[in-house]
Amino acid sequence: MTARTLRGRVAVVGIGETSYYKHGQSPDAEFKLALKAILAACTDAGIGAHEIDGFASYSDDRSEATHLASALGLPRLRSATMQWGGGGGGCCAAVANGAAAIATGQADCVVVFRSLAQGQSGRFGQSTAGGTVSGEKSYLVPYGVISPPQRFAMRARRYMEEHGVRQEALRAIALASYHHAQNNPRAVMQGKPLDAARYDASRWIVEPFHLYDCCMENDGAAAIVLVDAERAGEFAHKPVYLLGAASGASSRFATHAHNSPAYASANFTTLAPELYRMAKVSPSDVGVVQSYENFTGGVVMALAEHGFFTPAQANEFLTLENLIAPDGRLPLNTSGGNLAECYMHGFELVLEAVRQVRGTSCNQAPRNDVALVIGGPMVAPASDLLLGSAATL
Structure with a gap:
């Protein structure tokens, strides 16, 4: 068979x-x-x-x-x-x-x-006034939880508290995206560099998300x-x-009352093993990652759930030096991602993964035979993709 x-x-x-x-x-x-x-x-x-x-x-x-x-x-x-x-x-x-x-x-x-x-x-996902709410909103709107940053901040904050993840880890993800965007002529944020001081001084949208932790529109x-x-x-x-693809959700991840069993999760605990199984590769084979950043906190969780580090290692692993091409341990969002290239609902990440495998990225990773795309941390269903060169088959 x-x-x-x-x-x-x-x-x-x-x-x-x-x-x-x-x-x-x-x-x-x-x-x-x-x-x-x-x-x-x-x-x-x-x-x-x-x-x-x-x-x-x-x-x-x-x-x-x-x-x-x-x-x-x-x-x-x-x-x-x-x-x-x-x-x-x-x-x-x-x-x-x-x-x-x-x-x-x-x-x-x-x-x-x-x-x-x-x-x-109309602006995608923008909340609008209405006389009635139903579904997930009926559990959230009466308490003032209306926007996507509010909803996802709760998952990220829980994860940070449970595992001791510091704000600097989120900051490194934002800085890496903006760093890569400066070399990308397609990027909306090219010519608008970001440094640690500017990140720290930016306004809170909802803790733990500063302005630069949130994707563009x-x-x-x-x-x-x-x-x-x-x-x-x-x-x-x-x-x-x-090489591989996976989509779906873990048990009760999308329960409306935000009481899923694994609340502090990006929703890849069941997807990632299926992805690697189909692709016949492991995390150590992946040379570059394009991860959807609705918010940087979800990227922290997603990378851990794909096996690049344990939650306890997040602060050590997630530094700017580790996340930028060409010399970082795991170049991340090498076009600038949703934060700094463009928020095309993550599809621009797929194109950048293709460029990496081709060897034509503006920020080329030296290990480019296997590229991972992570879609939609903290949503359900979420999805994953592994792309590779002929040498990987």
Whole structure:
């Protein structure tokens, strides 16, 4: 019986993105942004858009697959998937869904994408006034817990108290992202460096999150092209292979009253083992990480849950020197990430992981054969992705 796995069966052969803007400042509509990113990814792969026969996205992207197919003049559309869950927890799962369509013969060339134009459609996730609340909000809003920073700060603060994690660990993550953004011409925060003094002096959003612990809000679009691995050599660039993928949640993680059994968690305790099992690698094989930063506290938890250090080692491991390319122990968010490159709901992290494996990043890690992408710490469902070079297969 053939093992049920995506390992080595699908390759990323093209990446593309638009310019990135501060939220509400894109000159283009959301649908146009999506088309621009898709066409850029096709150009990068050296193919025409007519070869696409599938789309995958997440976070309720409004650029609907059949409309994209019509606008691009596709001869047929064979697969269209949308990952459940809001925000960026689906950024890696969307890639896995597109890859699964190819691996099972439901499509030959799938584009995975995310597009946002918040001036057109409103700021994503912003709380609005209303007469009634339901679901999770009914447990939170009456007590003044309204915004995402408030909700996630409680998990991060619990983790810090339980394991003695200091504010400096969160600061190192923010500083690493801003450090890498200064070398990245795509980054919204290029030319706006951050140092420890400026971080410490920045206002609290909600403790333990300073201003620079919180992701940006942006407009733009990003896309990748997936094909069957047997075709990988046909395209313009060095192919990047899907080694492993995982998505989901641990037991009762998303309970509405914030009383999940493992409250101080990023929600990767069950996902990470499955990811490594499929990929047939271990944490020591990973040379570079792109981790979704909704807030820096979630990155601390996520990296520990992926086996890079124990919670007790977080303060020792999470220093600026350890997190920056090329000489750090584990280069992190080498494009600037959600904090300093762009918040494309984490999808820009997937593109940067591809660049790392190709060897074309602005902040290249020396160990780049295996790149990890972590999607949506502290949300449910969350998702993971391991990408690798041909040498890893």
